[in-house]
Amino acid sequence: MxxxxxxxxxxxxxxxxxxxxxxxxxxxxxxxxxxxxxxxxxxxxxxxxxxxxxxxxxxxxxxxxxxxxxxxxxxxxxxxxxxxxxxxxxxxxxxxxxxxxxxxxxxxxxxxxxxxxxxxxxxxxxxxxxxxxxxxxxxxxxxRIYDSNSDKYFYNFRFALAFLNRYSKVPVKDFLWIVESIKPNFSEEKIKAIINNYQSVYDNNKTFEQYRDEEFANHILIPERVSEAHKMFDIEDFSDENFKKLFPNRKKRIVIKV
Structure with missing residues (x-):
């Protein structure tokens, strides 16, 4: 896919x-x-x-x-x-x-x-x-989940098995967020880090929100859209056209600190 x-x-x-x-x-x-x-x-x-x-x-x-x-x-x-x-x-x-x-x-x-x-x-x-x-x-x-512009791909089910093999009790919402947010262009080292760094959440030393922002914010945000979003708030232009352009998937509610 x-x-x-x-x-x-x-x-x-x-x-x-x-x-x-x-x-x-x-x-x-x-x-x-x-x-x-x-x-x-x-x-x-x-x-x-x-x-x-x-x-x-x-x-x-x-x-x-x-x-x-x-x-x-x-x-x-x-x-x-x-x-x-x-x-x-x-x-x-x-x-x-x-x-x-x-x-x-x-x-x-x-x-x-x-x-x-x-x-x-x-x-x-x-x-x-x-x-x-x-x-x-x-x-x-x-x-395989393929990148939109290249032949790079990611095995999401294999990742899920590896993740759950290490962590036996993970909130379903958090687990699905992680699996769905991994991109095909992530390096093998990055994917290993995503698994390893969840340990701090598992041990209650860090919130999931902190982990999420540290591991994913720089990868799932488009810099141009971030800049446009800042501009939209600066000039208070909250038109429907702007929201459709900056937040095209309006059914999925994911909160990330910008």
Whole structure:
């Protein structure tokens, strides 16, 4: 996966639709998508809306048969924006590698929904993983986050394993902030420092906010935007145009001292 710009934040999913059980729901979405693709060759707005309607129908059957509620915030009465829902519902599947950008299932995705037998290697056998978890484990180990302007990349899942192997109890919010804020152009030494320097937070010798600013502030802020932000406050020009330009991702609330 490639970041859109140098300050973009990579995340694995989308919060517009919250699911209660990710693995079985994603598998059903793949099955619905495969069936949808057999009669829809193009992934356009019309096709996306049709796919989302099929998802609602398929999950309604599952919920009725099993007597469960699979989604936490799903509006089943929507009549507009279904194409966008169809896109966002499948974004995570692209990132995992189950489908491509055109929403065609990859060989991994096809094998996964066809219940193709998976052979564990000796190391994998030690983990005691289910078949579902094995597939995700392999895909996430391969996941690379590429820089927007170069071929530099970062293995976010491998970093997560290394970080949690050292620190057994980390607040989820802090952990996700760290993983999502690492950039593909960070050097190996910088990534090691991010892990090592968290020790002071873990030992309660430093706040997470102090650690965050020390490790990330110089890397996730664009100098030109910082200067423009200072200017905006100096002249008190708080127009909507300025805010859109300086803070393009208005859904993500991250506080950093400037």
């Amino acid at each position: 490639r970041l859109k710009e140098s300050t973009s934040i990579f995340n694995m999913g989308d919060t517009s639709i919250r699911v209660k059980e990710v693995v079985p729901i994603y598998k059903q979405i793949l099955k619905t998508l495969q069936k949808h693709n057999q009669s829809n060759q193009k992934w356009n707005n019309e096709s996306q809306a049709s796919f989302y309607s099929s998802v609602l129908s398929d999950f309604a059957k599952v919920e009725t048969e099993d007597g469960i509620n699979l989604f936490g915030n799903l509006n089943r009465n929507e009549i507009t924006g279904l194409d966008k829902r169809g896109r966002t519902l499948t974004n995570a599947l692209v990132k995992i590698g189950f489908i491509n950008y055109d929403r065609k299932l990859s060989q991994v995705g096809l094998n996964y929904i066809s219940e193709t037998e998976q052979a564990f290697d000796k190391l994998e056998e030690l983990f005691g993983l289910t078949i579902d978890n094995l597939v995700y484990f392999r895909q996430l180990l391969k996941l």
